Amino acid sequence: xxxxxVLGKVMTILHAFSADDHGLSLAExxxxxxxxKGTLHRVAGDLVGAGLLDRRDGDFHLGSHLxxxxxxxxxxxxxxxxxxxxxxxxxxxxxxxxxxxxxxxTEVVYVAKVAGHKGARTPTRVGGRxxxxxxxxxxxxxxxxxxxxxxxxxxxxxxxLTPRTLTAPGRLRxxxxxxxxxxxxxxxxxxxxxxxxxxxxxxxxxxRPVAALSIAGTVTRFRxxxxxxxxxxxxxxxxxxxxxxxLLTEG
Amino acid sequence: xxxxxVLGKVMTILHAFSADDHGLSLAExxxxxxxxKGTLHRVAGDLVGAGLLDRRDGDFHLGSHLxxxxxxxxxxxxxxxxxxxxxxxxxxxxxxxxxxxxxxxTEVVYVAKVAGHKGARTPTRVGGRxxxxxxxxxxxxxxxxxxxxxxxxxxxxxxxLTPRTLTAPGRLRxxxxxxxxxxxxxxxxxxxxxxxxxxxxxxxxxxRPVAALSIAGTVTRFRxxxxxxxxxxxxxxxxxxxxxxxLLTEG
DNA sequence: GCCCATTGTTCCACTGGGTGGAACATCGCG
DNA sequence: CGCGATGTTCCACCCAGTGGAACAATGGGC
Numbered sequence: 001x002x003x004x005x006v007l008g009k010v011m012t013i014l015h016a017f018s019a020d021d022h023g024l025s026l027a028e029x030x031x032x033x034x035x036x037k038g039t040l041h042r043v044a045g046d047l048v049g050a051g052l053l054d055r056r057d058g059d060f061h062l063g064s065h066l067x068x069x070x071x072x073x074x075x076x077x078x079x080x081x082x083x084x085x086x087x088x089x090x091x092x093x094x095x096x097x098x099x100x101x102x103x104x105x106t107e108v109v110y111v112a113k114v115a116g117h118k119g120a121r122t123p124t125r126v127g128g129r130x131x132x133x134x135x136x137x138x139x140x141x142x143x144x145x146x147x148x149x150x151x152x153x154x155x156x157x158x159x160x161l162t163p164r165t166l167t168a169p170g171r172l173r174x175x176x177x178x179x180x181x182x183x184x185x186x187x188x189x190x191x192x193x194x195x196x197x198x199x200x201x202x203x204x205x206x207x208r209p210v211a212a213l214s215i216a217g218t219v220t221r222f223r224x225x226x227x228x229x230x231x232x233x234x235x236x237x238x239x240x241x242x243x244x245x246x247l248l249t250e251g
Numbered sequence: 252x253x254x255x256x257v258l259g260k261v262m263t264i265l266h267a268f269s270a271d272d273h274g275l276s277l278a279e280x281x282x283x284x285x286x287x288k289g290t291l292h293r294v295a296g297d298l299v300g301a302g303l304l305d306r307r308d309g310d311f312h313l314g315s316h317l318x319x320x321x322x323x324x325x326x327x328x329x330x331x332x333x334x335x336x337x338x339x340x341x342x343x344x345x346x347x348x349x350x351x352x353x354x355x356x357t358e359v360v361y362v363a364k365v366a367g368h369k370g371a372r373t374p375t376r377v378g379g380r381x382x383x384x385x386x387x388x389x390x391x392x393x394x395x396x397x398x399x400x401x402x403x404x405x406x407x408x409x410x411x412l413t414p415r416t417l418t419a420p421g422r423l424r425x426x427x428x429x430x431x432x433x434x435x436x437x438x439x440x441x442x443x444x445x446x447x448x449x450x451x452x453x454x455x456x457x458x459r460p461v462a463a464l465s466i467a468g469t470v471t472r473f474r475x476x477x478x479x480x481x482x483x484x485x486x487x488x489x490x491x492x493x494x495x496x497x498l499l500t501e502g
Numbered sequence: 503g504c505c506c507a508t509t510g511t512t513c514c515a516c517t518g519g520g521t522g523g524a525a526c527a528t529c530g531c532g
Numbered sequence: 533c534g535c536g537a538t539g540t541t542c543c544a545c546c547c548a549g550t551g552g553a554a555c556a557a558t559g560g561g562c
Contacts, residue, residue, distance in 0.1 A: 005548070006257035006520075007294075011301050014320055022325050027538055036522045041540065043258075043520095050262050054326075058539085062324045064355060067362075069265055070321015071378025073313045074273050075305075080377070085368040092343060104315060111318075114365075117336040126331070127322025256519065257549075278509055287551045292511065294549095309510085504562090511556070520548080527540070532533105 009035060009043050014052065014062070019125055023059030070127075075102070079211050080112050082241045083202075086234040087114045087213065093230060096217040097122050099199075101137040103145060103209065104129070106153050108138040111211065120195050120218045133172055134161045136187035136199035136224075137214045143179035144201050144209040150176065164189040184228045189219060198224035200235035205243060213238065260286060260294050265303065265313070270376055274310030321378075326353070330462050331363050333492045334453075337485040338365045338464065344481060347468035348373050350450075354392040354460065357383050357404050362462065371446050371469045384423055385412045387438035387450035387475075388465045394430035395452050395460040401427070415440040435479045440470060449475035451486035456494060464489065 002008040016032040017024065024032070030040050044060055047053040051065030071077060079100060087098045097119040100112040107129040115122075124130070132138030132153055142153060150173075158167040166172045179185040187197040199214035213235045215227050253259040267283040268275065275283070281291050295311055298304040302316030322328060330351060338349045348370040351363040358380040366373075375381070383389030383404055393404060401424075409418040417423045430436040438448040450465035464486045466478050 005297070007261065007297050007301055010258065010261070017323055019323060019328075025538075026540095030538095037539085038522050038524090038541080039520085042522095045540095046256075046258050050258055061326070062320065064324060064326060064353075064360065066317075067321045067324040067327045068360065068378040068380075069313060070318045070324075071376070072268055072270060073315060073318040073321075075312070075315060076318045077270075077376075084364075084366055088342060088365065088367045091339060102315075109315065109319065113335075114339065115335055116339045125322070125328075127319040129319075276509075277511095281509095288510085289512080289551050289553090290549085293551095505560105507558100507560090509556100509558070511554105513552105513554080514550100517547100517550080519546105519550105521543100521546080523542105525540105525542080527538100529536105529538075531535090531537105 003035070006043070009033075009039065010047065010052075013040070013044060013047065014066075017062050019128065023056065023061045025059055029060060076111050078242070078245070079238075082245070083112060083211070083213065083238045086237045087112065090114075090213070090215055090227075090230060090234050091116070094215055094217065094222075094227060096120065096215050096222055097124075099124060099137055099214045099216065100211055101135075101141070101214070102211050103132065103138070103141040103149075106132050106149070106156065108132055108135055108141060108212075110137075120216055120222070122195055122216055123192055130191055131159055131161070133158050134165050134187075134191040135214075136185045136197035136216075137212045139172075139175065139179055139185040139187070140199040140201045140212040140214070141209045143176045143185065144203060144207065146208075161191050162189055162193050164193070166190060182228075183232050186224050187216075194219050196222055196224050198227050198231050200228075200232040202235045202238045202242070204239065205246075210242065211238070254286070257294070260290065261298065261303075264291070264295060264298060265317075268313050270379060274307065274312045276310055280311060327362050329493070329496070330489075333496070334363060334462070334464065334489045337488050338363065341365075341464070341466055341478075341481060341485050342367065345466055345468065345473075345478060347371065347466050347473055348375075350375060350388055350465045350467065351462055352386075352388040352392070352465070353462050354383065354389070354396060354400075355380070357400070357407065359383055359386055359389040359392060359463075361388075371467055371473070373443055373446055373467055381442055382410055382412070384409050385416050385438075385442040386465075387436045387448035387467075388463045390423075390426065390430055390436040390438070391450040391452040391463040391465070392460050394427045394436065395454060395458065397459075412442050413440055413444050415444070417441060433479075434483050437475050438467075445470050447473055447475050449478050449482050451479075451483040453486045453489045453493070455490065461493065462489070 012033045048055050051063050054061045054063040083100045090098045091114045098114040101108040101110050110124050110128050132142045154169040184200045196219045197216040199212050201209040202211040263284050299306050302314050305312045305314040334351045341349045342365045349365040352359040352361050361375050383393045405420040435451045447470045448467040450463050452460040453462040
C-alpha cells in the first residue's frame with residue numbers, strides 16, 4: 001500500500017493492529033507505522049472521527065464501527081447465517097470446537113468458530129488465517145480448488161507449524177487426491193500439537209469449494225474418523241441451503 | 252463525514268452498503284453516494300486494491316479483508332471469545348436464539364448470535380442495531396447505564412416498532428427500575444411481533460454494563476420467565492471470566 | 503445488424519486537501 | 533525540579549486528488 005496516499009496511510013495504520021493488541025498508544029503506532037508523528041496524529045484522529053478507530057484512555061483500538069462494517073461483508077455474512085445451525089448441530093454432538101472457513105489464496109480464513117467451556121485450546125480466531133496445507137479445513141478447500149492453486153501450494157514452501165506438518169509436496173498431493181475421493185480431510189497435529197481434526201468442503205453446483213466445516217478436538221479424546229459422516233452431512237446441508245438461497249435470489 | 256476529504260469519500264462509499272445488498276454496480280454506488288463518477292471509479296478501485304472492497308462480475312462488495320479487520324476489534328473480539336461457551340450453554344438448554352449485545356449510544360449492537368434450525372425468525376443480525384427501549388437486550392443495558400443515557404432515551408422519541416413497543420417514557424422508566432432490581436429484563440413483542448425475550452446484563456466490577464445476553468423465542472412456545480435464572484447465571488459467568496482476564500492482563 | 507441508453511473507463515490541467523518538521527504542551531519518573 | 537517520552541498544534545508549501553468530459557463497452561429493443 002502506497003504510503004504517500006491517504007488511503008495508504010489509513011491502511012498502514014489499520015494494519016498496525018494485531019490480534020495480540022488491546023490498544024496502542026500514539027507512540028507505539030508511530031513505531032509500528034513509521035509515519036511522521038504529526039501526520040499520524042492527524043490521520044488517526046480522523047479515523048476516530050470516522051469510527052474506524054476508537055480512542056480510550058489515550059490508546060487507540062480498532063473501532064466498533066469497523067466491526068459493524070466487517071459484519072456486512074456479504075460472503076462471510078451469508079455463510080455465517082446459513083452455517084450456524086449446522087455448526088450448532090456438530091457442536092451439540094461433540095462439544096468440541098467447530099470451525100467454518102474459506103480459502104483466500106493459499107490460506108484458510110476462519111469465518112466462524114463455535115466452542116464450549118471444555119473444547120480443545122486451538123489457536124484459531126475468527127478473522128484469523130492459517131496455511132491451507134497444515135489444517136484439515138485448508139486441505140478440504142485445497143483439494144477441490146482449481147489446479148493453479150494446487151500448483152502454487154505444492155510448489156511454494158510448505159511451512160512447518162509442528163513436527164507433524166506435511167512439508168513434502170508429494171505426500172500432500174496424494175492426501176489431496178484421497179480427500180477428493182473420500183469427501184473429508186483429516187489433520188493429525190499438523191497445525192497444533194495435541195489437536196486433531198476432520199473437515200468437509202461446502203461445494204457449490206459446479207463442485208467448487210465455497211467454504212469448509214470442521215470439528216477439532218484433543219488427540220487424547222477425539223476420534224476424527226468417527227465424525228466424518230456428520231461433518232460431511234453438515235457441509236452438504238450448508239451447500240443445499242446456499243443453493244436454495246441462490247435460486248431464491250435469482251430473478 | 253466531509254466528502255471533500257479522501258477519508259470522507261471512503262466512508263461515504265463504505266456506508267452505501269446495507270445488509271440487504273449482495274453487490275453494488277458502479278452506477279448504483281454512484282446513485283447512492285452522489286460522488287462524481289470519475290472520482291467514485293477511482294476511489295472504489297483504490298478500495299479494491301486495499302482489500303476493503305472486493306469486485307466480482309462488475310459488482311462491488313464489502314471485502315473479506317474488512318471482515319478480518321472487523322474481527323480484530325478488541326472489545327467485540329474479547330466479548331465473543333468469552334461469551335461463546337456461555338451462549339452455547341443457553342442454546343443447548345433452549346434451542347432458541349441467543350444474542351450477545353453491547354450499547355452504542357441509544358442503540359444495542361448485536362455482537363454475536365447463536366441460532367439453530369428451528370429458532371424464532373428474528374430480524375437481528377450480528378453487527379446490526381436496534382433501539383435500546385424496544386429490546387430486552389437494550390433494556391438490560393439501559394437499566395444499568397449512566398443517568399445521562401436514561402435522560403437521553405427517556406426524553407427522545409421512543410420509536411414504535413410494533414403495536415406493543417413501549418413508547419411512554421413513564422412506563423419505560425418504571426420498567427427500568429424493575430430491571431435493576433430483578434437483574435433481568437423481558438420483552439414481549441416490543442421489537443418483533445411474535446417474539447418474546449429475556450435478557451441479563453454483563454456487569455463489570457463497578458456494576459457498569461459492558462454487554463448483555465438474551466434468549467429470544469416465539470411467543471407461542473417460549474416462556475422467558477422460565478429462563479431468567481439461567482440467563483442471569485450465564486451473564487454472571489461472562490462477567491467473572493472478563494474480570495479474571497482483566498486481572499491477568501494487569502501488570 | 504443498427505441504434506441508443508446506460509454503464510464503465512480514462513485523461514489531465516488545476517487546486518485545495520494533506521503534509522510533516524518544528525515548536526509547544528503535558529506527563530511521569532527519579 | 534529536570535529530563536525524556538509522549539502528545540498536540542501550526543502553517544507555508546506542494547503534490548495527491550479532482551471531476552468534467554471524452555471515449556469505450558455493454559445490453560436491449562427493433
